[in-house]
Amino acid sequence: MSDTQSTLLAPVCMEGEILENRQVTPVTWIMKIHAPDAAPRMRAGQFVNLATSVDIVPLLRRPMSIHRVVQHMGVATGFCVLYDVIGPGTRNLHAMKKGQRIGFIGPLGNSITVPDGATRAVLIAGGVGVGPIKFVAEALLAMGMRHITVAYGSRDSDHCVPVKEVAPDGCRVLVCTDDGSVGRKGFVTEFVTDEITRGRLTPNDYVFTCGPVAMFRAVRDLLLPHGIPAEAATEEYMGCGFGVCFGCPLRQRQPDGSVEYKLCCVDGCLFPLDTLVFEGDPA
Amino acid sequence: MTAGAIDLSVQIGALTLANPVSTASGTYGKGLEFQPFYDVSRLGSVVVKTITTEARAGNPPPRLAELPGGLLNSIGLPNPGVEAYIETYLPKLRSLGSPLIINIAGHSVDDFGVLAARFAREDGIAAFELNMSCPNVASGLDYSTQPKVARQVLERVRGETDLPLIAKLSPNVTDIRPIGEAVVEGGADAISAINTLVGMLVDWRRRRPVLGRGYGGVSGPCIKPIALRMVRLLFETVDVPIVGIGGIQDADDAMDFLVAGASVIQVGTANYYRPTAALDILEGLPERIAALGATSVREIVGTLQMP
Numbered sequence: 001m002s003d004t005q006s007t008l009l010a011p012v013c014m015e016g017e018i019l020e021n022r023q024v025t026p027v028t029w030i031m032k033i034h035a036p037d038a039a040p041r042m043r044a045g046q047f048v049n050l051a052t053s054v055d056i057v058p059l060l061r062r063p064m065s066i067h068r069v070v071q072h073m074g075v076a077t078g079f080c081v082l083y084d085v086i087g088p089g090t091r092n093l094h095a096m097k098k099g100q101r102i103g104f105i106g107p108l109g110n111s112i113t114v115p116d117g118a119t120r121a122v123l124i125a126g127g128v129g130v131g132p133i134k135f136v137a138e139a140l141l142a143m144g145m146r147h148i149t150v151a152y153g154s155r156d157s158d159h160c161v162p163v164k165e166v167a168p169d170g171c172r173v174l175v176c177t178d179d180g181s182v183g184r185k186g187f188v189t190e191f192v193t194d195e196i197t198r199g200r201l202t203p204n205d206y207v208f209t210c211g212p213v214a215m216f217r218a219v220r221d222l223l224l225p226h227g228i229p230a231e232a233a234t235e236e237y238m239g240c241g242f243g244v245c246f247g248c249p250l251r252q253r254q255p256d257g258s259v260e261y262k263l264c265c266v267d268g269c270l271f272p273l274d275t276l277v278f279e280g281d282p283a
Numbered sequence: 284m285t286a287g288a289i290d291l292s293v294q295i296g297a298l299t300l301a302n303p304v305s306t307a308s309g310t311y312g313k314g315l316e317f318q319p320f321y322d323v324s325r326l327g328s329v330v331v332k333t334i335t336t337e338a339r340a341g342n343p344p345p346r347l348a349e350l351p352g353g354l355l356n357s358i359g360l361p362n363p364g365v366e367a368y369i370e371t372y373l374p375k376l377r378s379l380g381s382p383l384i385i386n387i388a389g390h391s392v393d394d395f396g397v398l399a400a401r402f403a404r405e406d407g408i409a410a411f412e413l414n415m416s417c418p419n420v421a422s423g424l425d426y427s428t429q430p431k432v433a434r435q436v437l438e439r440v441r442g443e444t445d446l447p448l449i450a451k452l453s454p455n456v457t458d459i460r461p462i463g464e465a466v467v468e469g470g471a472d473a474i475s476a477i478n479t480l481v482g483m484l485v486d487w488r489r490r491r492p493v494l495g496r497g498y499g500g501v502s503g504p505c506i507k508p509i510a511l512r513m514v515r516l517l518f519e520t521v522d523v524p525i526v527g528i529g530g531i532q533d534a535d536d537a538m539d540f541l542v543a544g545a546s547v548i549q550v551g552t553a554n555y556y557r558p559t560a561a562l563d564i565l566e567g568l569p570e571r572i573a574a575l576g577a578t579s580v581r582e583i584v585g586t587l588q589m590p
């Protein structure tokens with residue numbers, strides 16, 4: 001990468017105006033932020049670190065995947081995040097109003113790597129792991145990919161984000177809930193099994209997945225026997241988001257078989273799924 | 284007096300720094316990470332993350348937990364070890380444009396000497412800060428809880444280099460003054476205070492500590508009063524400059540430390556949530572110094588009037 005290229009992709013630390021903060025499920029909101037300096041730098045799979053308070057409680061920023069980049073007449077002018085309200089930081093976020101300014105650092109982390117020649121993609125999301133899916137799907141469409149399937153599972157109808165917020169037009173979206181209140185009853189991995197069985201998911205396809213560790217593990221166990229690689233968007237508790245606190249380690253298997261700590265924020269947050277070593281995996 | 288005419292320069296041993304704003308070890312990475320946000324060369328100095336003789340992987344996660352106005356951490360000094368550091372990072376660090384202060388920690392008194400000797404062979408290092416006080420590694424506290432050992436560390440390093448030495452002390456002691464006296468006798472040119480305060484958070488439902496390693500160190504705005512008092516105590520006790528650290532997030536915090544007795548201040552945890560904090564502080568100092576009717580930082584250092 002040339003120096004100018006890396007400057008153009010470097011994160012910024014600034015404020016943007018909130019253009020919209022709307023509720024899409026009883027617990028999920030989408031915030032749109034005007035950020036013409038940052039938005040053109042944003043790539044699918046990256047995240048931002050949002051200041052949820054100007055005060056010192058909560059002290060740390062909150063990392064959020066970039067849900068979508070807003071385009072105005074072909075120019076990227078802002079971005080959206082999709083978030084569940086679960087604690088003090090996200091409670092502050094959902095109380096913010098249109099017109100207010102919000103501090104952010106971004107874009108942060110790496111972006112998707114689609115193998116040459118891939119013509120199909122399966123994007124697997126569990127719960128609020130649906131955050132980055134729309135941006136990833138849009139990027140794949142922009143690359144000319146035609147066959148994009150999104151498999152999305154959530155707990156129940158209260159947590160199920162409407163399909164139009166999950167993926168752009170032109171994608172096939174499969175929805176399930178644990179209790180069957182929306183879409184199929186069951187786990188998102190069942191869709192993955194179907195796709196593999198029907199020959200619609202092979203080692204030449206691109207797989208992206210974001211969700212809880214239990215889902216990562218299940219997806220990995222399904223894909224591994226078929227030699228299908230996948231890219232996982234991981235989440236760790238973060239102090240800074242840009243590689244200076246060393247607070248966000250996760251364990252990754254190295255080519256020589258050893259296991260090393262990597263930083264979720266700067267080495268990821270995207271990692272090849274089969275290299276990740278989760279809590280409880282054999283060492 | 285206009286803010287523009289304020290002399291911000293400060294002195295540590297033979298080293299003159301253009302201004303008193305610096306960064307706390309472990310909170311500023313290698314400094315390079317901040318270059319996208321502002322011109323790092325404007326800072327008076329930069330202190331990088333602690334380096335040890337051998338590579339360290341760091342502690343098991345979770346390594347961080349928040350508390351109201353503060354942070355609990357047990358990072359465990361992950362670093363590639365001195366040789367890999369010099370080879371991989373040092374060349375890039377020389378391009379930061381701000382005087383580079385290398386922070387080292389030994390597992391033994393001798394280790395400190397070995398590290399200093401190794402770095403002393405390299406160009407582009409302005410001073411050493413000796414991390415004698417990391418609470419997150421076995422025996423890390425020992426070097427700054429016993430005056431005799433603290434003095435030995437300084438003497439050992441002094442034997443290896445003429446560069447200014449800054450001894451970074453632990454607040455986890457009954458009385459910090461004898462330790463301060465001991466490091467000065469051992470040859471310290473300045474004292475940094477404070478490192479984090481040992482602490483713990485508990486998740487009672489799981490009956491587990493929140494951090495992977497159990498105990499950790501508390502930092503951030505909530506430790507500022509403790510840090511200010513220790514800076515004051517040291518200022519009254521020893522005759523070397525004090526580097527004030529602890530919860531500094533804006534120019535008013537920095538002024539509190541300068542007036543209490545610090546000649547240099549380091550920005551720590553604030554770098555995480557306000558990455559431009561150090562620069563914002565630098566830009567806020569002149570008008571505040573002018574407001575006290577002074578024309579230089581040196582004039583205000585330690586001018587606190589105790590009751």
Ligand SMILES: Cc1cc2nc3c(=O)[nH]c(=O)nc-3n(C[C@H](O)[C@H](O)[C@H](O)COP(=O)(O)OP(=O)(O)OC[C@H]3O[C@@H](n4cnc5c(N)ncnc54)[C@H](O)[C@@H]3O)c2cc1C
Nearest residue numbers: 062063064065082083084087088089090128131235236237
């Ligand atoms: C790279 C990255 C991308 C993310 N993208 C999204 C997103 O698109 N949408 C979204 O809703 N959330 C996302 N998250 C998670 C989000 O950051 C947390 O939900 C948020 O920090 C919670 O803050 P809080 O103060 O509301 O709750 P807290 O009280 O801080 O946390 C509530 C619960 O969430 C857990 N938690 C806190 N921080 C994290 C974290 N970083 N990762 C996982 N669990 C956490 C806590 O352990 C606790 O159990 C992402 C996290 C990372 C690291």
Ligand SMILES: Cc1cc2nc3c(=O)[nH]c(=O)nc-3n(C[C@H](O)[C@H](O)[C@H](O)COP(=O)(O)O)c2cc1C
Nearest residue numbers: 307308309333356414477478502503529530551552
């Ligand atoms: C996550 C974290 C990592 C740290 N790592 C180091 C370190 O490697 N070496 C060191 O001397 N101090 C380390 N410190 C201590 C800081 O340099 C500083 O002394 C302390 O955090 C108090 O300042 P603050 O309240 O401004 O953060 C660390 C602090 C934090 C929060």
Ligand code: FES
Nearest residue numbers: 240241245246265
């Ligand atoms: S969050 Fe600070 S290093 Fe990753």
